[in-house]
Amino acid sequence: MNVDLFLFYAFATLAIGSALLVVSLKNIARALFLFFVVLFAMAGLYLFALADFVAITQIMVYVGGVLILLLFAFMLSNKELLNDLQQTTGSLFSLPTWKVLPLILFFLGIMIYGIIEWQQSTPAWMTTAIQNNTVIKSTDNNIHQLGIKFMTQYVLPFEVISIFLMMALIGASHLSRKDLQK
């Protein structure tokens, strides 16, 4: 077993295991800190897809921004409110059994469908890429490609996302501003 494969499975187990723990832990603070491990393991999995830029963005945006905001919100919120939130029934699903059963069967169906549809052989576009030597290697400068693609092929979605983020920023500053009319 080579190191790459070992690392991949280690990251995958870490991601799935800690994600399960995040939803089942009763201690919200610990669950939030464990969420960091999930995000970190996900970033590791992105690296295996040669998406190093996405991996680092994941850490920067989610760990540096979203997770810290979540922790802040948790630490500054009311203690009684948190106690209400923390009173779970103890079982993984708090629905009655007859409701859970179709849900579980539905997910099982999706998984079986996925396994049936999954083709073991390499897709055609992959084999042609290998033949034409146009495969992206881990040492290639992916950011350069990404920048060119963002500014040419995907310029409209890129601009729409920036406008959307701008709207969110303006909305946030509007909500947090003190009402001067009073």
Add this chain to the structure above:
Amino acid sequence: MLDLFIHILVPVAIFTFIAIFTLFAVYAERKIAGFVQDRLGPMETGKYGSLQTIADILKLLQKELITPLLADKILFRLAPIIIFVAVFTGFSVMPWSQDFIPVNTHTGLFLIMAIVSIDAIGILMAGWGSNNKFSLLGSMRAIAQMVSYEIPVGLSLIAAVMLTQTLNLNDIATNQGVLATEEIKFLGVWSIKNVGGIFAWNIFQAPHMIVTYIIFFIATLAECNRAPFDIPEAESELVGGFHTEYGGIQFAFLFLAEYAMMFLVSMLGVVIFLGAWNTPLPNMGALKLANWTTGFAWGIFWTFSKSLFLVGVQMWIRWTLPRLRADQLMNLCWKVLTPLAFLCMAISAIWRILVIV
């Protein structure tokens, strides 16, 4: 097998460097503090107190690890490790000399910016895990400060990266001296590629880069929670901030992380703005000073001495300036540094399009 050996050797070497650097930096800090405040500093242990920090670290290593009764034990124990590992990982992409870099990756600079945010999580973890109001308040202040100051740091780095056109720290370093692979110009007018020296540094590539560097320096000072931005651990108000409850080797690791962070941001400033491992001496006619003082050992020497100089400046500032109030801190960040950094970024974009190309 050799590959594996190198993979183990490099982190050990970096760790040893951080440990030794911290030992000497703490001694230097106390001596500088003594000099600024017109006293002698440590004088008892060893000649001129030179063994003082070694005695201190021996004391810390012997101490019992005390965990508060009501602390969240897992988070409390993990926090110093996360804080230290975060800073430690940052060193993995820093170039020391020409092509002498632990990991030569195209996303080096971006990685360092992400690493700093992991540091913030560790501080929050320490503050919450201690179950102490001073710790929690200290870590809250630390996070508010670090998250805010990440913006001017990021923007000033973007302003620099817009000119260099790469996030690869090795390439950024190479293009600031006589070994540059691209055309470089002093203030956009004087082609400097064969002259090198101080004029080829990024800080002199465009007139606004000096302002950008000053923004970067002030903001990174706040990122490492150093005075005058040390309200997270303000002794007079908060006991010790987020590390109030820590003792023994855990405290030693927090301390190690703080000094490693100081060196990391100084080195980052050196690599991005101050010529990395390139010499400050230019070629002058027959006097090929830049060519003579460029090489593998010279590279390490220049990186090291420039970074140490900046660490020295950080210490000098710490003992000279009084601490900023929380509101002054936020005002400085959001109303002065961030707009200025935005302006620098805009100038960089125009400069790149109109002057360089």
